[in-house]
Amino acid sequence: MSGATGAGAARPPGIRPRPVDDPDLRLLVFHHAGGSAAAYYPLARDLPRTWDLVLVDLPGRGKRHRSPPITDMAELVPVAAEDVLAWSGPPIALFGHSLGATVAAEAARSVIDHVDLRWVGVSARPAPDHRVRTTLDRPDLPDDELMRELARTGSVPGRIDEVPDFRDRFVRLVRGDLRALGSYRPAHDRTPLPAAVTAFGGTKDPLAPPASLAAWASETTGPFRWRLFAGRHFYFLGTAFPALGRAVREEIQRSLARRSRTPVRALGASGTRRPAFLSQEATRS
Numbered sequence: 001m002s003g004a005t006g007a008g009a010a011r012p013p014g015i016r017p018r019p020v021d022d023p024d025l026r027l028l029v030f031h032h033a034g035g036s037a038a039a040y041y042p043l044a045r046d047l048p049r050t051w052d053l054v055l056v057d058l059p060g061r062g063k064r065h066r067s068p069p070i071t072d073m074a075e076l077v078p079v080a081a082e083d084v085l086a087w088s089g090p091p092i093a094l095f096g097h098s099l100g101a102t103v104a105a106e107a108a109r110s111v112i113d114h115v116d117l118r119w120v121g122v123s124a125r126p127a128p129d130h131r132v133r134t135t136l137d138r139p140d141l142p143d144d145e146l147m148r149e150l151a152r153t154g155s156v157p158g159r160i161d162e163v164p165d166f167r168d169r170f171v172r173l174v175r176g177d178l179r180a181l182g183s184y185r186p187a188h189d190r191t192p193l194p195a196a197v198t199a200f201g202g203t204k205d206p207l208a209p210p211a212s213l214a215a216w217a218s219e220t221t222g223p224f225r226w227r228l229f230a231g232r233h234f235y236f237l238g239t240a241f242p243a244l245g246r247a248v249r250e251e252i253q254r255s256l257a258r259r260s261r262t263p264v265r266a267l268g269a270s271g272t273r274r275p276a277f278l279s280q281e282a283t284r285s
Contacts, residue, residue, distance in 0.1 A: 010086070011086045011087060012056075012082070012083050012086055012087075013057065013062075013063035013064060014028075014037065014054040014055060014056050014057070014063065014083070014087070015037045015038060015041065015054070015055040015057070015062070015063070016052065016053060016054055016055075017041055017043075017044035017053055017055070018044055018049075018053070019052060020049070020050060020051065020052040022090075023050055023051055023052035023090045024048070024050040024051060024090065024091070025050075025051045025052070025090055025091045025092070025093060025118065025252065025256070026051070026052045026053075026054060026087055026088075026089070026090050026091070026092055026093070027043075027047065027051055027052070027053050027054070027092075027093045027094075027095060027248075027252070028054045028056055028083065028084060028087060028092065028093070028094050028095070028104075029043065029053070029054070029055050029056060029094075029095045029096065029100070030056050030058070030080060030094070030095070030096035030097075030099075030100030030101075030103045030104045030107075031055075031056070031057070031058065031096075031097065031099070031100050032097045032098035032099050032100055032124075032234075033098055033099040033173075033174055033177035033178055033180075033181065034150070034170055034173050034174035034177055035061075036057055036061040036062040037055035037056055037057045037062050037063070038055070038062060040055050040097075041055065042241040042242070042245065043055075043241075043244070043245050043248065045242065045245060046242055046245030046246050046248075046249055047245065047248075047249055048249065051252075052090070054087055056080070056083050058070070058076065058079070058080070058103070058177075059076075059079065060173055060176065061173060069172075069173060069176035069177070070176070070180060071176045071177075071179040071180050071183070072179075072180060072183045073102070073103075073106070073180045073181070073183045073184040074183065076103060076180050077103060077106040077107055077110060078110070080103045080104070080106075080107040081106075081107040081110040081111050083107075084107050084108075084110075084111050084115060085111055085114065085115065088111075088114070088115040088116075090116070091116045091117075091118045091256070092115045092116060092117050092118065093117075093118050093119040093120070093121070093252050093255075094107065094108050094117070094119070094120045094121065095120075095121035095122075095123070095248060096121070096122060096123065096125070097123040097124055097125075098123065098124045098125050098207070098208075098233070099125075099177050099180065099181055100123075100125075101122035101123055101124065101125035102122075102125055102128075102181065102184060104120060104121070104122065105120055105122055105128075105193070105197075105219065108120045108193055108195065109190065109191065109193060112193065112194065112195070117193075117195045118195060118196065118252065118255050118256060119195060119196045119197075119198070119251065119252050119255040119256075120193060120195055120196070120197050120198075120220075121197075121198050121199075121200060121248060121251060121252075122197065122198070122199050122200070122213075122216055123199070123200040123201065123236075123244075124200070124201050124202065124205055124207065124208045124233050124234075124235070125208055126207075126208050126209075126212030126213070126215065127199075127212060127213070127214075127215035127216040127217075127218065127219060128184075128186035128190075128219065129186065129215065129218070130211070130212040130215040132207060132208065132209065132212050134149075134206065134207055136149055136150075136153075136178060136207065137178075137182065139174075139175045139176075139178035139179050139182065140175070143171050146171060146174070146175070147167075147171065150174065152206075153206075153207060153232065153233040153234065154232055154233055154234040154237065192218070192219055192220050192221045193219060193220040193221070193222065194220070194221050194222055195220065195222050195255075196220070196222045196223045196224070196225075196251075196254070196255035196258070197216055197217075197219060197220040197222065197223075197224050197225075198224070198225045198226065198227065198251040199213040199214070199216040199224075199225075199226040199227070200213075200226070200227050200228075200229070200244070200247065201213045201226070201227075201228055201229070201235070202228070202229055202230070202231040202232045202233060202234075202235030203228050203229065203230055203231065203235075204230075204231065204232050205231070205232050205233045205235065206232070206233070207233050208233070210226075210228055213226050213228075214226055222255075223254075223255065223258060225251065225254075227247055227251070229243060229244070229247075
């Protein structure tokens with residue numbers, strides 16, 4: 001870890017749909033397994049104009065397509081944490097879907113002492129201690145079988161079979177991301193996040209049923225809320241995307257209203273902690 005902050009440091013690649021140079025808040029978004037940052041571009045339509053949205057590509061795709069994918073969560077989280085540090089300065093909020101939810105939560109835990117973290121949104125991912133077993137726990141399934149399981153979640157790009165090279169690359173990315181998820185071992189003595197947390201999910205998601213989302217309450221000492229939407233794992237795609245955008249905006253605004261800005265301790269030599277691991281709604285205030 002370099003310990004670099006956003007001020008004066010070279011920033012990692014990220015998609016900024018409408019850059020804001022001096023934002024009231026910066027929201028960083030981490031994508032799902034096999035995906036890329038571009039899928040979350042529509043979020044920009046429903047956020048305040050004074051917020052800066054940064055869509056982060058994990059290694060191996062999008063703006064980082066020349067970097068090899070990382071298949072170990074203990075190596076992936078420090079990369080994401082460096083991204084958060086590099087974009088720090090204004091108050092920070094993090095959001096992640098599926099794989100991205102785990103990455104966002106653990107990156108938040110790594111940098112909490114060094115950024116003004118206001119909110120963490122976790123979508124379609126069971127809480128760390130709430131294991132949900134699915135066929136996607138087996139990343140070495142034959143290609144056709146893996147594609148069938150992915151199709152059940154709605155994560156297979158349309159007409160992908162018409163472009164064999166693209167299909168092969170997609171399968172390789174998904175396998176690597178699933179291996180990263182399979183390597184995740186949350187530490188039993190991890191410190192709960194002192195920031196507001198909201199869990200999002202679909203009412204019929206077999207990969208992250210509602211009970212597994214509610215269990216995120218134990219991951220924070222701050223306010224916890226959860227919001228459910230009709231649908232499965234990708235409950236927000238298509239015409240439902242604005243509803244997610246509005247919900248993210250509302251949850252961040254709620255957290256901002258509850259908490260005044262707190263001073264941020266100067267970075268030390270490392271800049272991040274070691275990773276802590278080898279519409280229905282409910283509220284806890």
